[in-house]
Amino acid sequence: MKVAVYPGSFDPITKGHEDIIKRAAKVFDELIVVVSVNPDKKGxxxxPERVELIKRVVKPYANVKVESFDGLVINYMKTHDIKVIIKGLRAMSxxxxxxxxxxxxxxxxSSVETLFMMTNTEYSFLSSSAVKQTAMFGGCIKGLVPDEILNDVIKKVGNRR
Known part of the structure; x- marks a missing residue:
């Protein structure tokens, strides 16, 4: 069985992330979206909220599951004997x-391989940080995050203002 892990902070999951998930789910028998802590980012x-939001988004994909992990992704890979990491790319940076x-x-x-997937050009500008900032200043984020979580993001940002 071909299994891959798509790790990230997903705070929140964007349409760009969803695009990578959808495409990777076609290539692998199982795709595990692993929500991890990024100490360089303020969440x-x-x-647990991110995991639940992503679960709602990936519900249509029977071969995608969502988990969380605190630590090095490579340790998650070793623990679960998985050999492929998927990473989405938007730009040279x-x-x-x-x-x-x-x-x-x-x-x-060295037994773990990283596969890079280019984002759809429609989402090449999109990041979770841009979504959060747009929402915090009252901008429209429809089309930037999956519809299933749009109101959750708006509500959460509203509570932080």
């Missing part, structure tokens, strides 16, 4: 960072 949603992470992961466990 809007806590980890993403590539530089993700390439560095792929090299570090390879150094930690």
């Amino acid at each position: 809007l949603f806590d980890i 993403d590539f530089e960072y993700e390439f560095q992470m792929a090299l570090i992961n390879n150094k930690l466990d």
Whole structure:
């Protein structure tokens, strides 16, 4: 069985993330979206909230499941004996960072491969940070996040203002 992990902070999940999930789910028998803590980012949603939001978004994809993990992704991979990491790329700046992470992961466990998927050009500008900032200043985020979670993001941002 071909299994892959799509790790990220997903705070919140965007249409770009959903696009990568949808496409990776066609390539692999099972795709596990792993919500992880990024110590460099201040979270809007806590980890259990993110997991629940993503579960609602991926409900149509029978071969996609959602979990959380606190620690190095490579340790998650070892624990679950999974050999493929999926990473989405929007721009060259993403590539530089993700390439560095792929090299570090390879150094930690050379049996794990990282596969890069280019985002759909429709979402090449999109990031969770941009969504949060747009919402915080009252901008329209429809079409930036999946419809299933649109009101959750608006409500959460409203509570933080």
